[in-house]
Amino acid sequence: MTAPLLSVEHVTRRYGPRIGCQDVSFELWPGEVMGIVGESGSGKSTLLSCISGQGDPDEGRVVYDARDLGPVDIREMSEPRRRMLMRTDWAFVHQNPRDGLRMTVSAGANVGERLMAVGARNYANIRAQATDWLGKVEIDEGRVDDRPAAFSGGMQQRLQIARNLVTGPRLVFMDEPTGGLDVSVQARLLDLIRGLVRELGLSAVIVTHDLAVVRLLADRLMVMKDGRRVETGLTDQVLDDPQHPYTQLLVSSVLQA
Structure with missing residues (x-):
């Protein structure tokens, strides 16, 4: 059971x-x-x-x-x-996306950091996965190098979701x-x-x-x-x-x- x-x-x-x-x-x-x-x-x-x-x-x-x-x-x-x-x-999505993002690094780095935290080291693969996830959350992949401060509130929230889900969690809060x-x-x-x-x-x-x-x-x-x-x-x-x-x-x- x-x-x-x-x-x-x-x-x-x-x-x-x-x-x-x-x-x-x-x-x-x-x-x-x-x-x-x-x-x-x-x-x-x-x-x-x-x-x-x-x-x-x-x-x-x-x-x-x-x-x-x-x-x-x-x-x-x-x-x-x-x-x-x-x-x-596990993953945690905050009400204020700024609480779940690093505002001083790029969108791609925000997603890639979580991959690196679980052992990923190949830069090309990390960037490719980060770019893919931006597409999944409806952020233009051309903005992979933009910082979150340049995004609207809705885009920041979608970026936070990408950052959280890139490692394949089973449970999201x-x-x-x-x-x-x-x-x-x-x-x-x-x-x-x-x-x-x-x-x-x-x-x-x-x-x-x-x-x-x-x-x-x-x-x-x-x-x-x-x-x-x-x-x-x-x-x-x-x-x-x-x-x-x-x-x-x-x-x-x-x-x-």
Whole structure:
């Protein structure tokens, strides 16, 4: 029987007396996209930080089915192994692409650096792969030597995606990947993300406040409020027939907008 790719077990994170997230559990299966939604302060970003290895939970476990080790708690991994995991099997797409890019080097170098981090050394091959990935994310390959500062916000986000996916990760974490972009740019980026997820068979965890994003991208949906999970289920099921009063409020606010 296929094992979950990621098992989140009773994850809790506190900031002094304030709860970031509390007792959150779910499983993510190979090729599945999980959306996590909620208003600001709901705990979704704290949860994402805990499960992506960017922050440590106070309680609970995050178990990943690693290629070479099988299921392992990421907190029990050595620091070098965890760093390698984040360069190979995992990827993280930030809301602000500047947080995920090196702004002082070229677009090609941004993509190539991740290849070099996993051992690639042939310059011609690295440049060829970087140029190929620019094409995959709809950036003119002739801009391989341009720096990210010369790109629009949408192009920077697509470059960040290329940088993350070039090493063939199995699991991608996305924090408000379309936040701050114009509506037309959002739509194009969402189509790109959806196509890449399907083409590459990626699993993903996407945090967003935008229900339209999860409707388009997510197979399953988790709704958070005050650090706790209040509802979960298939995305269309949750959005079309919300059971929890908070979810009903979220959905109705979108319908009234």
